[in-house]
Amino acid sequence: MDLEVKAAFRDRRAAEIALEHLVQEIGLERTDIFIAANGAQNTSGSRQAGADVHGSLAESRAAAPVLEGEINMSVGCDREKVDRVAQALRDAGGEIR
Template identity: 50%
Template sequence: MPTTLKAKFDTRREAEMTVERLAQEMQVERTDIFITTDGANNSAGDERAGADTAGDNPTPASRADAALEGKIIVSVDIADAGRASDIKAAFAEFDASEVAER
């Protein structure tokens, strides 16, 4: 029976790193991975990360226009429920919250 695992991330970077871990190292098909926001608005998460933060010189300062409109949700459809613990571990590695299975 198919299972869907879902988790919320504070930053787009954490969500993207999770997706890459799932696709590249765990061979989860990208067509089985879905990314959305926790709400109707476009969002880069709840916190600044990646390109929205300041870097070393000579890069510019932090951006002030990041769409911080809510958490990023990653969901994964799996046919083999035995893979659920590995996927949950990938979620945990990148600080997921509100991990759910249905």
């Protein structure tokens, strides 16, 4: 039976790192991992990180990223993987919910 592990991230980069660890190291299918903004806003999290801070272009951004809330991740996994999934989410900066 699949169980669900949920976490919230303060920035998009941390959520992306968690996603890569879940897929590449634990072997989860990308279709078992759901990522969404917390609320109706299209957000980059509650703080800037990664590409939101440093761009590769010399010119500045036309608009700052929307920082209106956390990024939620929900992971479906088998019972025997729950501890590894939760640890990977924490290691990437997620707060287990």
